[in-house]
Amino acid sequence: MVRQLFRLNEIVEKKELAPRIKEIKVYNPRIAAKARAGQFVIVKVGEEGERIPLTIADWDREKGLITIVFQEVGVSTYKLGRLGVGDVITDVVGPLGNPSEIEKFGTVVCVGGGVGIAAIYPMAKELKKAGNRVISIIGARNKDLLIYEEEMRRVSDELRITTDDGSKGRKGFVSDELRDLLNSGLKVDRVIAVGPAIMMKTCADVTRPFNVKTIVSLNSLMLCGMGMCGACRVEVGGKTRFVCVDGPDFDAHQVNFDVLIKRLNAYKAEEQLALKRFLEVKA
Amino acid sequence: MPVKDRVEMRKLPVEKRIRSFEEVALGYTEEEAIQEAKRCLQCPPRPCVQGCPVGIEIPRFIKKIAEGDFLSAYKIIKERNAIPAITGRVCPQEHQCEGVCVLNKLKKPTAIGALERFVADWALKEGVAKELAEKEIANRPSNGNIKVAVVGSGPAGITVAADLAKLGYEVTMFEALHKPGGVLMYGIPEFRLPKRIVEYEIDYLRRLGVDIETNVLIGRTYTIKDLLEDGYKAVFLGTGAGTPKFPGIPGETLVNIYSANEFLTRVNLMKAYLFPQYDTPIKIGKRVAVIGGGNVAMDAARTAVRLGAEEVYILYRRTEEEMPARREEVINAKEEGVKFQLLTQPIRFIGNKDDILTGIECIRMQLGEPDATGRRKPIPVPGSEFIFEADTAIIAIGAHPNPLIARTTPEIKVDEEGRVITDSELRTSMKRVYAAGDIVLGEATVIEAMGTGRRASQTIHRDISEGRI
Ligand SMILES: Cc1cc2nc3c(=O)[nH]c(=O)nc-3n(C[C@H](O)[C@H](O)[C@H](O)COP(=O)(O)OP(=O)(O)OC[C@H]3O[C@@H](n4cnc5c(N)ncnc54)[C@H](O)[C@@H]3O)c2cc1C
Ligand SMILES: Cc1cc2nc3c(=O)[nH]c(=O)nc-3n(C[C@H](O)[C@H](O)[C@H](O)COP(=O)(O)OP(=O)(O)OC[C@H]3O[C@@H](n4cnc5c(N)ncnc54)[C@H](O)[C@@H]3O)c2cc1C
Ligand code: SF4
Ligand code: SF4
Ligand code: FES
Ligand SMILES: [Mg+2]
Numbered sequence: 033m034v035r036q037l038f039r040l041n042e043i044v045e046k047k048e049l050a051p052r053i054k055e056i057k058v059y060n061p062r063i064a065a066k067a068r069a070g071q072f073v074i075v076k077v078g079e080e081g082e083r084i085p086l087t088i089a090d091w092d093r094e095k096g097l098i099t100i101v102f103q104e105v106g107v108s109t110y111k112l113g114r115l116g117v118g119d120v121i122t123d124v125v126g127p128l129g130n131p132s133e134i135e136k137f138g139t140v141v142c143v144g145g146g147v148g149i150a151a152i153y154p155m156a157k158e159l160k161k162a163g164n165r166v167i168s169i170i171g172a173r174n175k176d177l178l179i180y181e182e183e184m185r186r187v188s189d190e191l192r193i194t195t196d197d198g199s200k201g202r203k204g205f206v207s208d209e210l211r212d213l214l215n216s217g218l219k220v221d222r223v224i225a226v227g228p229a230i231m232m233k234t235c236a237d238v239t240r241p242f243n244v245k246t247i248v249s250l251n252s253l254m255l256c257g258m259g260m261c262g263a264c265r266v267e268v269g270g271k272t273r274f275v276c277v278d279g280p281d282f283d284a285h286q287v288n289f290d291v292l293i294k295r296l297n298a299y300k301a302e303e304q305l306a307l308k309r310f311l312e313v314k315a
Numbered sequence: 316m317p318v319k320d321r322v323e324m325r326k327l328p329v330e331k332r333i334r335s336f337e338e339v340a341l342g343y344t345e346e347e348a349i350q351e352a353k354r355c356l357q358c359p360p361r362p363c364v365q366g367c368p369v370g371i372e373i374p375r376f377i378k379k380i381a382e383g384d385f386l387s388a389y390k391i392i393k394e395r396n397a398i399p400a401i402t403g404r405v406c407p408q409e410h411q412c413e414g415v416c417v418l419n420k421l422k423k424p425t426a427i428g429a430l431e432r433f434v435a436d437w438a439l440k441e442g443v444a445k446e447l448a449e450k451e452i453a454n455r456p457s458n459g460n461i462k463v464a465v466v467g468s469g470p471a472g473i474t475v476a477a478d479l480a481k482l483g484y485e486v487t488m489f490e491a492l493h494k495p496g497g498v499l500m501y502g503i504p505e506f507r508l509p510k511r512i513v514e515y516e517i518d519y520l521r522r523l524g525v526d527i528e529t530n531v532l533i534g535r536t537y538t539i540k541d542l543l544e545d546g547y548k549a550v551f552l553g554t555g556a557g558t559p560k561f562p563g564i565p566g567e568t569l570v571n572i573y574s575a576n577e578f579l580t581r582v583n584l585m586k587a588y589l590f591p592q593y594d595t596p597i598k599i600g601k602r603v604a605v606i607g608g609g610n611v612a613m614d615a616a617r618t619a620v621r622l623g624a625e626e627v628y629i630l631y632r633r634t635e636e637e638m639p640a641r642r643e644e645v646i647n648a649k650e651e652g653v654k655f656q657l658l659t660q661p662i663r664f665i666g667n668k669d670d671i672l673t674g675i676e677c678i679r680m681q682l683g684e685p686d687a688t689g690r691r692k693p694i695p696v697p698g699s700e701f702i703f704e705a706d707t708a709i710i711a712i713g714a715h716p717n718p719l720i721a722r723t724t725p726e727i728k729v730d731e732e733g734r735v736i737t738d739s740e741l742r743t744s745m746k747r748v749y750a751a752g753d754i755v756l757g758e759a760t761v762i763e764a765m766g767t768g769r770r771a772s773q774t775i776h777r778d779i780s781e782g783r784i
Contacts, residue, residue: 062536076493082585082594083493107594123493125530255585255595258491258532259717260557261577267568272561277719291568294670298570302596309591 041121044097049179050172052104053147054113055089061096063088063126069154070132070249070281073098074257076123077111084108085254085276087151088127098126101150101179107306128257129280132247136163138221141213142188143206143235144170145227149180151249152226157187159224165189167220169209175200207234214242222247225284229293236284246284250275252292253299266292321426322351326647333620333651336505336588340404340643345383348433352380355425358417363427366415368766371395373412373427380430389438392431393447397477398470400439400512402762403432405503407610407641411762439515448519451481455523458483461779464547465489465525466533466720469497470761471553471752473516474768475775480523482776487547488525491532494584497555499761501584502576504614506621507644510583534723539748549747549775549784552727552735553768554720556753560713562606566664567710571598571672575607575615575711582618600706601625604675606661607711608638613645615709616653627653630703632660632680632693656703658682660695664708675703716754732757741771747784749775 038044038059045057063073067088074083090099104113115121132155140159144152149170160166166187171194172178178193178200185191193201194209202209206227214220223246225235232248239246252275255263259277266275267288273279325341326332332339343351355377363373372391379388392399408414408428416424438444461484465476468490480486494500499513521527533539533554542550559574561567578597581587585595599622605615608631619627629648631638634657638645649655656677663676679699682691716733728736728744734757735750737743743750751771752764778784 062531066536080586080589080593107591111594123530125491125493125532125536127535128532255577255580256492259719260559261580262559262561262574263577265561265568272563272567288568291670294570295568298598299596302590302598306591306594306596 038096039120041124043115043117043119043121046117049101050177052113053101053177053179054104055099055101055150056112056115057092057097057099058121058124059096060098060124060126063124064091064093064096064098067091067098067127068131069134069158071127071129072257072280073100073124073126074128074254075100075112075121077108077115078122081111081122082108083123083255083257085128085251085257087249089150089153101147103147106303107310110307110310125257128276130278132158132224132249132281134158134162139165139167139219141210141220141223142166142168143210143223143225143227143231144168144180144184145206145225145231146172146177147179148227148231149178149184152224153180153183153187155224155226156184160187160189167213168192169194169206169213171195171201171206171209173197205234206231207238210235211238214239214244220244223284224248229289229296232284232287233289233293236287236289240285247281248284248287249280250282250287250292251280251296253295266295319354321354321423322347322429324426324429329650332506336621338509339506339647342436343429343433345385345437348380348430349383351426352377352430354418354423355381356417360417362415362417363412363425366412367395368411368760368762369395369769371412371431376434377425377427377430380434385434385437386443388434389443390447392434396431396762396765397474398516398761398765399431400435401470401499401508401516402765403428403430403435404508404512405641405760406762407760409642411760439512444515448522452522452524455481456483458485460485462487462547463775464542464550465553466550467497467553467555467752467754468495468517468527469553469555469752469764470499471555471754471764471768471771472497472551473520474765475551475553475751475772476520476525477523478769478772479775480520480525482772484779486525488520488527489531489533489537490527490529492584493529495527495529497553498557501580502611502614504579504583504618506617507614532719534719539720539724539727539745543747548779549749551771551775552720552743552748552750552754553752553764554717554754555764556714556716556734556758558715558717559710560715561710562661562712564661564663566666566672569664569666569670569672571600571706572664572708572710575605575611575709576714578615578709579611579618582622588622597622598707599624602705603627603707603709604630604661604703604705605709605711606630607713608633608640609711609713610640610644611714612709612711613640613648613653615711617644617648617651619707619709620651620653624707628656628703628705629653630656630659630661630675630677632658633682633690634658637690658693659703660693661703662700665702672706672708673704675705675708677701677703714758716757720754740774741767742774742778
């Protein structure tokens with residue numbers, strides 16, 4: 033008989049990785065048992081909470097834990113950030129989405145930007161396990177915001193770092209480093225990019241002339257996460273697809289990023305209003 | 316004897332309706348119910364009974380109402396229908412029981428739905444429903460701890476869970492969302508079906524011993540195989556037809572275009588109308604176009620009115636006569652100011668430079684020959700294109716079964732529309748797995764989901780007790 037140590041969805045560890053970026057380990061054995069690279073959960077904090085998607089950055093099947101790394105950007109992520117060890121997240125459902133395609137491709141470049149690094153980490157790890165040569169490029173605005181450097185180093189054959197301000201690694205964007213890498217003539221079999229939509233779009237533009245298969249993990253707005261609402265729909269190859277059940281991974285060269293980005297901003301005004309109110313009330 | 320007019324239900328005044336989510340139809344008083352019940356001719360052929368998908372003994376219960384014996388009326392309804400407070404409110408009666416009532420000859424069918432609702436509400440109010448339920452709970456036989464899994468918590472799942480729990484099975488219900496109830500909870504709005512009624516039914520399931528596990532997406536969190544290997548003797552699928560259809564025309568990913576499911580889920584399940592007290596936002600423009608002509612379209616349009624839209628239009632490609640929505644809701648929508656643009660088919664969504672919706676290019680339609688369903692087929696009028704200005708569009712052109720289970724369980728055969736194929740007793744192509752409701756029927760109705768659910772639970776019980784599985 034296994035002794036039940038924690039309550040379902042209890043936070044058992046919490047770390048601040050960088051200002052406003054937090055890592056939590058959550059007890060949910062049923063999700064931990066099934067999680068695979070590329071999948072996500074939807075969490076809801078409190079009765080009044082909204083449903084938001086967050087990538088499963090890691091898992092421990094034995095202990096029944098999943099790891100989530102999130103950046104506090106608005107009400108829902110702030111609410112989650114205020115929970116501490118011992119608190120229970122009201123609702124967590126998953127694992128959602130299709131697992132990433134993990135095979136032996138040859139040389140794979142994993143590109144992660146911002147909190148996207150935590151999302152690319154399980155992919156890099158599994159790709160390495162599958163026998164690929166993994167070159168990772170990770171980047172952030174500055175060195176304080178760079179997360180998961182050691183984790184990524186462990187699962188990569190080669191790790192390259194960029195920061196917008198040059199405070200660590202190369203000054204510039206991850207896409208600049210990717211372009212140089214491809215220009216160097218190295219044979220790359222696949223590129224996987226996860227990060228802000230604009231970063232994924234730029235990476236897609238960089239790899240297109242080289243004809244390298246490029247996969248992105250899309251971060252559209254979501255509501256249900258199970259194919260019931262269509263909130264997450266994007267245009268891929270001229271067709272409407274649902275990110276939560278048809279993705280989140282798609283062929284970057286087929287994605288209409290402009291519509292994705294516009295749709296991500298659909299509620300900007302409401303989100304700002306809500307955050308302002310939240311910070312005033314809770315201050 | 317001349318047949319008197321139907322006793323119409325009292326309704327909330329329009330000015331009050333369009334500003335709140337309070338229930339619109341107020342139900343009968345005891346006197347009104349008795350008066351209406353007396354209109355039933357108790358005609359010997361009783362066509363109404365055949366018109367009801369679950370075969371409620373309609374004249375029998377109506378007779379009891381006429382005699383003022385509401386308790387007996389309630390018991391008669393409950394023999395066949397577990398959730399009369401819900402079906403009395405949402406059944407499309409004009410296509411079912413009332414549609415075949417002999418009094419239709421005079422265009423004044425007995426108000427069967429309203430009477431059913433009256434009895435159910437009376438039983439809830441008087442505590443009779445609870446008393447009878449407690450008796451059922453206390454008399455529950457034990458069935459040797461046989462475990463059964465029910466997937467989905469809509470009317471089909473609710474029916475199967477209740478039936479099997481009453482027979483003594485240990486039932487676990489899995490629901491992907493954070494709240495049980497299916498469409499009754501996230502789709503049909505409060506002003507048509509108060510959520511406390513759905514919650515009462517869910518609470519009844521819990522008291523019957525059903526273990527309800529929310530936040531479990533079958534196909535992902537557990538597969539059907541996991542359940543069968545985990546000691547569940549049988550698995551019932553009641554996952555509904557929840558995946559919204561999009562028209563497949565240019566611009567459908569523009570900002571401020573919703574599927575009705577998204578729109579209604581934000582409002583009903585997530586309470587976006589209380590934003591920012593609740594965290595889920597919703598956008599409502601000044602001029603809203605709802606595309607479609609069914610119940611879902613009416614619900615979306617009437618919700619948009621309540622959220623403060625200045626003008627709300629229904630864009631439908633046939634005429635009002637072909638509209639599949641409940642008649643009553645079409646009337647309610649009109650009273651609340653919803654305008655109808657009939658014989659109109661969208662062909663393209665138009666956005667501004669920020670990809671925000673500004674209008675819909677439409678084409679006029681005319682009705683041609685009747686199609687397979689007997690409805691006259693709409694055909695485009697060449698050269699009749701025009702731009703319909705709108706800053707919000709809600710697409711309500713139907714839904715298909717969620718493909719997740721079929722994708723993750725190839726043993727379960729589905730047809731070309733994605734509906735699970737079953738035999739006449741609701742067994743799927745996978746042993747020990749059964750299905751009913753919208754996942755089998757396609758988009759149907761609450762009472763049909765319940766009726767097929769009941770047949771499925773009977774099959775499950777028979778297959779188990781006769782040792783077939
Ligand atoms: C598949 C997927 C995986 C993700 N994984 C991570 C992760 O591992 N770590 C992380 O920090 N973030 C992740 N995100 C983004 C995360 O969901 C949003 O940052 C979060 O929803 C913001 O909510 P908020 O209320 O705090 O902020 P808000 O102020 O409400 O929104 C800030 C921005 O976040 C986006 N957003 C808002 N609501 C949603 C929503 N319901 N669904 C998706 N995006 C939304 C919008 O672009 C919005 O402008 C992921 C998104 C997707 C789709
Ligand atoms: C807006 C709207 C208005 C309607 N109005 C009427 C009306 O007035 N009258 C009428 O008779 N009918 C109406 N209908 C139709 C009626 O609601 C449906 O026919 C009925 O709800 C079908 O019941 P069901 O149990 O088969 O499925 P649903 O009610 O759809 O329930 C299915 C449940 O299964 C869950 N689920 C799905 N996949 C999984 C999975 N893989 N794992 C776990 N859970 C899962 C879903 O989240 C959902 O809760 C309406 C429908 C809508 C959308
Ligand atoms: S369940 Fe529906 S169809 Fe049957 S009698 Fe009641 S209202 Fe009519
Ligand atoms: S058909 Fe109409 S009149 Fe005849 S028994 Fe039924 S409800 Fe009464
Ligand atoms: S989030 Fe609802 S369909 Fe994808
Ligand atoms: Mg938010």
